[in-house]
Amino acid sequence: MxxxxxxxxxxxxxxxxxxxxxxxxxxxxxxxxxxxxxxxxxxxxxxxxxxxxxxxxxxxxxxxxxxxxxxxxxxxxRCEPGQGQVLIQNGYLFLYGTEDGRWQAAQDNVAMQRANGLDDVELLGPGEVVERFPHVDGSLLAGATFCGTDGFLxxxxxxxxxxxxxxxxxxxxxxxxxxxxxxxxxxxxxxxxxxxxxxxxxxxxxxxxxxxxxxxxxxxxxxxxxxAPVKRYLYFVKRGTQLDDETLLSWPMTITQSRAYCRPENGAQLLAGWAHPAESEPNFDWTDQDLIEPSFFHKTGLDNFGVQLWMQLAESMPVVGEFAGIEATTSGFYAVTxxxxxxxxxxxxxxxxxxxxxxxxxxxxxxxxxxxxxxxxxxxxxxxxxxxxxxxxxxxxxxxxxxxxxxxxxxxx
Ligand SMILES: Cc1cc2nc3c(=O)[nH]c(=O)nc-3n(C[C@H](O)[C@H](O)[C@H](O)COP(=O)(O)OP(=O)(O)OC[C@H]3O[C@@H](n4cnc5c(N)ncnc54)[C@H](O)[C@@H]3O)c2cc1C
CATH class of the missing domain: 3.50.50.60 (FAD/NAD(P)-binding domain)
Known part of the structure; x- marks a missing residue:
């Protein structure tokens, strides 16, 4: 043809x-x-x-x-000089807890990933995690996987x-x-x-x-x-004075034991997310992309999803619990098979x-x-x-x- x-x-x-x-x-x-x-x-x-x-x-x-x-x-x-830097390779750190049945599968995955050409993926013990990422609490960790060429766009x-x-x-x-x-x-x-x-x-x-x-x-x-179109939320958490811009900017994307995740958005904010059980919305409308249900909005009470996520992150990264607060909630649709x-x-x-x-x-x-x-x-x-x-x-x-x-x-x- x-x-x-x-x-x-x-x-x-x-x-x-x-x-x-x-x-x-x-x-x-x-x-x-x-x-x-x-x-x-x-x-x-x-x-x-x-x-x-x-x-x-x-x-x-x-x-x-x-x-x-x-x-x-x-x-x-063919971007203009100084333009088109779309990739920040701070790495991706997956944390696994001592009670986490997925730790063995994670180790098997690393072997498979290496066999498929991902040379720079690492298995880290709890001590190595804390040494390299001092903001992480290693006490409840079985281990972690880390790949330094992962990051964000x-x-x-x-x-x-x-x-x-x-x-x-x-x-x-x-x-x-x-x-x-x-x-x-x-x-x-x-x-x-x-x-x-x-x-x-x-x-x-x-x-x-x-x-x-x-x-x-x-x-x-x-x-x-x-x-299935499925709603997902993101939260922007403002750091406090415990950290400086440079330190926050050096953090990898971190996925905690509970699969709550965060990464630096800029020197002053963490971007955080956490999948929640959600129904498919096959007939969603354009405006539904930005529709934030009250229980997911960061200003709704003290038990909204954003605050729960923030506290969840703090269990693995205690310094995050001392951050100044959530500044914004955004949302959009995953297209899930x-x-x-x-x-x-x-x-x-x-x-x-x-x-x-x-x-x-x-x-x-x-x-x-x-x-x-x-x-x-x-x-x-x-x-x-x-x-x-x-x-x-x-x-x-x-x-x-x-x-x-x-x-x-x-x-x-
Ligand atoms: C909260 C959230 C977090 C996410 N995090 C990540 C992440 O960390 N990493 C990652 O890789 N991905 C992530 N994703 C998923 C990622 O954003 C999408 O997979 C990706 O943007 C899809 O790009 P796309 O161009 O296929 O679709 P879209 O960007 O959705 O574009 C589809 C376009 O089709 C247009 N369109 C629809 N119907 C019609 C029509 N009838 N005629 C003409 N145009 C039409 C729409 O207007 C839209 O512009 C996330 C998504 C969400 C919502």
Whole structure:
């Protein structure tokens, strides 16, 4: 099959931006249709952490590729001098308690991660944790894993710089262009229509709409995607005078025994989060992204979720308990699949529609890999069993659409 001449990408978050850029590099004409404005979805509401420590071998390899690409982002996207520094590699520290049944699995995962090329992941005993990270209380620890090349991203810089480069390469971004329907003939998607009544034809369409992906797929005649939009909250905790900027800025992303997590947002604030039991919200509206339920708002009483999270963090990092207070609560949607791996590939029901969605809380970090894998499949016109990025081969079967959801990703936060 001949490579496509024109690809239409639906959704202008990190995923859409990076796929568009990769296809333009490969000489394909690209149009991006965005319902609101670039970054209107989860990409601007993300904790934006990046790690290679996963329990699925393909994901470990994919994140090694993504990390290397983010390291070279400024160069690859031809950023102005001093711009495009999107990655801060303070590392990721996973803490495991003495009562934690996951410690053995964590050690097994480290062996698997090393076997898949993650050379710099370390197993630390409680004494080593305290020596290297004095803010952590080691008394209840069985151990920890740490990877120094993990860290966090500046997500707005990723999509803003990517779209700047997309425009330079001739890509067209249409904002306020919500896709509402599609025209299928001969079993293939030929065109999509926007809310304003415009029609865009293309050889291939990419559904990069994250939490909206199931409804976009349905509106285009595509498959029922097993993606659940699930609300997640983030909190910004102001430090006190116990620490200076430099010390806070040096902290790694830290995931406590209870899976509450935090990382420096800047020299004055920690960004913190904690998954809570939540129902899927398949019919969420645009404004629901920023709707904060009272029990999750940091100013609601003393027992709101944010304060509980803050106290939880303090159990593992006592100095955090002395911080000045929570300054802000934000929220957005995870797009969660049953096994927490994404859906990457062509729709089995309608031709010409490729999905890149269901990142289950790790789509920002995966972006550069997603772009490589999806561009390779778009160029081939079919699903691929694997993709090789910068010499690293990644098996795509764990991400294939239509798989049975048997092997769940175990390191989910
Ligand atoms: C609180 C929180 C914390 C997170 N933490 C992390 C983290 O630490 N690390 C990480 O990697 N990821 C994290 N994520 C997940 C990450 O933010 C997402 O996986 C990632 O941003 C997905 O990018 P995207 O471009 O696929 O989707 P989005 O950024 O959601 O973009 C989808 C776009 O599609 C558009 N759209 C929807 N419907 C239509 C339509 N019909 N027509 C046209 N356009 C449409 C939307 O307006 C939106 O702009 C977090 C998410 C949340 C909410």
């Amino acid at each position: 001949a490579p496509p001449e024109h690809v239409c990408i639906i959704g202008a978050g990190i995923t859409g931006a990076l796929i568009a850029h990769r296809l333009l590099q490969l000489g394909v004409r690209v149009t991006i249709l965005e319902a609101r404005e670039k970054g209107a979805g989860s990409s601007s509401r993300s904790a934006a952490c990046i790690r290679q420590q996963f329990s699925t071998p393909a994901t470990v390899r994919a994140m090694i590729c993504a990390t290397r690409r983010y390291e070279r982002f400024a160069e690859e996207f 500046a997500p707005d810089v990723v999509y803003m710089e990517a779209f700047r480069r997309v425009a330079e390469l001739g890509g067209v971004l249409r904002q306020n262009a919500q896709v509402v329907s599609g025209s299928v003939s001969g079993g293939r998607l030929r065109a999509v229509q926007t809310e304003a009544g415009e029609e865009i034809t293309a050889d291939v369409f990419v559904n990069a709409t994250n939490a909206w992906a199931p409804r976009v797929s349905a509106s285009l005649g595509g498959s029922d995607l097993r993606i 049953p096994d927490h791996n994404p859906l990457l590939g062509f729709d089995p029901k309608v031709g010409g529609l490729l999905h890149a969605a269901g990142f289950s809380g790790h789509g920002a970090m995966m972006g550069p890999f997603t772009a490589e894998a999806c561009a390779a499949m778009v160029m081939a016109g079919r699903d691929l069993p694997s993709v090789t990025v910068d010499g690293v081969e990644v098996d795509l079967s764990a991400m294939r659409i239509g798989r049975t959801f048997v092997h769940s990703e175990g390191m989910v936060i």
